[in-house]
Amino acid sequence: MEKIDIKSMNLEELTEFMEGIGEKKFRAKQIYQWLHQKRVDSFEEMSNISKDLKHKLEEQTFITSLEKIDVQISKIDGTRKYLFALSDGNVIESVLMRYKHGNSVCISSQVGCRMGCKFCASTLDGLVRGLTPAEMMDQIYKIGKDIDERISNVVVMGTGEPMDNFDNLIKFITLLTDENGLNISQRNLTVSTCGLVPKMKQLADMKLQITLALSLHASNQEKRKTLMPVANSFDIHEVIDACKYYFEKTNRRVTFEYSLVGGVNDTDEDAKELTELVKGMNCHINLIPVNPIKERDFVQSNAKVISAFKNKLEKNGINVTIRREMGRDIDGACGQLRKKYIDRKETK
Ligand code: SF4
Numbered sequence: 011m012e013k014i015d016i017k018s019m020n021l022e023e024l025t026e027f028m029e030g031i032g033e034k035k036f037r038a039k040q041i042y043q044w045l046h047q048k049r050v051d052s053f054e055e056m057s058n059i060s061k062d063l064k065h066k067l068e069e070q071t072f073i074t075s076l077e078k079i080d081v082q083i084s085k086i087d088g089t090r091k092y093l094f095a096l097s098d099g100n101v102i103e104s105v106l107m108r109y110k111h112g113n114s115v116c117i118s119s120q121v122g123c124r125m126g127c128k129f130c131a132s133t134l135d136g137l138v139r140g141l142t143p144a145e146m147m148d149q150i151y152k153i154g155k156d157i158d159e160r161i162s163n164v165v166v167m168g169t170g171e172p173m174d175n176f177d178n179l180i181k182f183i184t185l186l187t188d189e190n191g192l193n194i195s196q197r198n199l200t201v202s203t204c205g206l207v208p209k210m211k212q213l214a215d216m217k218l219q220i221t222l223a224l225s226l227h228a229s230n231q232e233k234r235k236t237l238m239p240v241a242n243s244f245d246i247h248e249v250i251d252a253c254k255y256y257f258e259k260t261n262r263r264v265t266f267e268y269s270l271v272g273g274v275n276d277t278d279e280d281a282k283e284l285t286e287l288v289k290g291m292n293c294h295i296n297l298i299p300v301n302p303i304k305e306r307d308f309v310q311s312n313a314k315v316i317s318a319f320k321n322k323l324e325k326n327g328i329n330v331t332i333r334r335e336m337g338r339d340i341d342g343a344c345g346q347l348r349k350k351y352i353d354r355k356e357t358k
Contacts, residue, residue, distance in 0.1 A: 016071035017144035046191030074144035089337030112162030120170025132345030140175030173209035229283035281322035
């Protein structure tokens with residue numbers, strides 16, 4: 011019999027499961043709280059559960075637990091970059107960022123990614139698999155335990171395209187926001203996407219209060235196609251329309267992520283086109299100085315160009331910020347720590 015992933019179950023499913031094995035309903039809540047509030051990694055630690063029940067659970071289920079294999083800590087701003095091993099030997103990255111308003115964790119949603127964005131190290135070896143809801147949760151649990159502080163914000167912006175792992179993403183949101191678990195408000199969660207239009211609409215129809223962040227990175231369809239293969243499937247206007255739809259359904263302001271690549275998408279013309287594209291929308295543009303990766307030859311726009319680009323957008327009435335580079339002294343761009351680890355292993 012294949013064992014069940016107990017930490018990926020929501021409270022309703024766990025209750026059904028407990029009743030199915032002849033246990034009282036309230037046991038489900040107790041176990042759920044052990045897993046998601048006290049964040050234990052074994053049934054042994056569940057002190058108010060009988061030996062018999064522990065035995066039953068061990069026989070039929072397993073508790074997902076990530077193993078921390080590396081952590082790099084920035085001397086500049088305290089950002090921590092974690093490398094975790096999954097039970098099948100795959101490795102993933104997560105990042106803790108410390109802000110005045112609290113601790114924010116950026117998690118991965120897949121092992122690798124198949125979206126092929128040209129400026130991204132996470133996609134160089136393709137997609138291995140999607141993460142389970144428990145594997146997404148445990149990145150937050152392990153980091154929270156490691157620093158012994160509360161995590162107040164979560165962004166699903168690490169390795170992977172969250173919408174390409176949609177069902178698990180939705181389950182993850184249920185677990186994350188459950189009052190019997192971490193109880194993080196939907197408003198403190200951001201999910202990014204490279205623009206999978208049907209899934210963006212599906213998410214909009216659920217009317218959750220999470221922030222949607224679109225990786226835009228180009229001001230027109232032609233340029234976007236050269237940077238992001240996903241643009242071959244969905245036209246830039248279709249993607250923008252999906253963002254408008256998201257706002258209509260949820261009343262949540264959409265964020266556009268725009269990585270500035272020197273000489274590629276940082277010209278005056280780009281600023282003009284970008285303005286035209288998002289004009290009239292309730293949105294926010296986050297300019298990201300692109301992190302160079304050795305496998306591609308993109309360079310960061312220089313500081314002057316970045317600030318001129320920002321000024322132009324502002325003059326055009328667009329809400330815009332330059333994303334502060336966190337952990338500049340540790341492997342910056344997402345996917346790089348994992349990539350280095352894999353490359354090192356392969357050359358051994
Ligand atoms: S930027 Fe995101 S969607 Fe694009 S390849 Fe990288 S991980 Fe995948």
